[in-house]
Amino acid sequence: MDKLKKYKHIFFDLDHTLWDYEKNSAEVLNELVVKHQLIEMGIPSAEAFSRTFEKINVGLWSDFNKNKISRKAIREQRFLKILASYQIENPDLCNRLSDEYLMQCPTKSHVFPFTFEVLDYLKEKYHLHILTNGFDDVQYIKLEKSKLAPYFKTVVTSDGAGYKKPMASIFKFAIDKAEARKEESVMIGDNLQTDIMGARNFGMDHIYFNPGKLSHSASVTHEINCLSDLQKIL
Ligand SMILES: [Mg+2]
Structure with missing residues (x-):
């Protein structure tokens, strides 16, 4: 495979x-199922609870990314909706689950296969940055606990920037903070709407990380299924 044109950032x-996210989240949800004896309340299994969480969480985040709901709404509604889907109505329990989930989840440290190998390789050749739609109070903890923080020269969250991907404003904000130019930069992400369309509309090259090999019709600068593929193209 040919190397892509010379990027700096x-x-x-x-x-x-x-x-x-899935692995870290599933680990916390499993702990919550045990601690709060949710099986006894009618949740079929920790795996089912985790799958329901995933489905509801993806929907809430999609609405958040489209500016339809607030961060507060994600946090307040997530467990209410999950427990409601099992016909459990218990707002106090929902609040406790929500608080404990938010407290525990960012402390988990599972990363995708080859993350450190690839970052060790890339850091010698490029300036590395994080551009995430997320909240300062959790994203920085994730970066620290997973030992990812030292690799990145700048970190931009939608929370801190005041804009979200796919808006061009957050890409501009990140480029400026990194003292980069978009022509010498590339965005790598798993979300076709926020990461890929966002970068494309901003005029920045992009690499779609598609570990599940989902079929799609988007035109992308490049696509990878495993992070280790980055060593072949960058
Ligand atoms: Mg993502």
């Missing part, structure tokens, strides 16, 4: 790209 998305 690489912008990584964080959740579902480097930090393994």
Whole structure:
């Protein structure tokens, strides 16, 4: 495979790209199922609870990315909706689950396969940056606990920037903060809407990280299924 044109700056998305959201989240949900005896209340299994969380969480985040709901709404509604889907109505329990989930999840440190190998390789050749739609109070903890923080020269969250991907404003904000130019930069992320379309509309090259090999019709600068593929093209 040919190397891509010479970049100087690489912008990584964080959740579902480097930090393994599903795995970390499932671990916390499993702990919550045990601690709060949710099986006894009618949740079929920790795996089912985790799958329901995933489905509801993706929907809420999609609405958040489209500016339809607030961060507060994600946090307040997530467990209410999950427990409601099992016909459990218990607002106090929902609040406790929500607080404990938010407290525990960012402390988990599972990352995608080859994350450190690839970052060790890339850091010698490029300036690395994080560009994430997320909240300061959790994203920085994730970066520290997973030992990813030292690799990145700048970190931009939608929370701190005041804009979200796919808006061009947050890409401009990140480029300026990195003292980069978009012509010498590339965005790597797992979300076709926020990371890929966002970068494309801003005029920045992009690499779609598609570990699940999902079929799609988007035109992308490049696509990878494993982070280790980056060593072949960068
Ligand atoms: Mg992502």
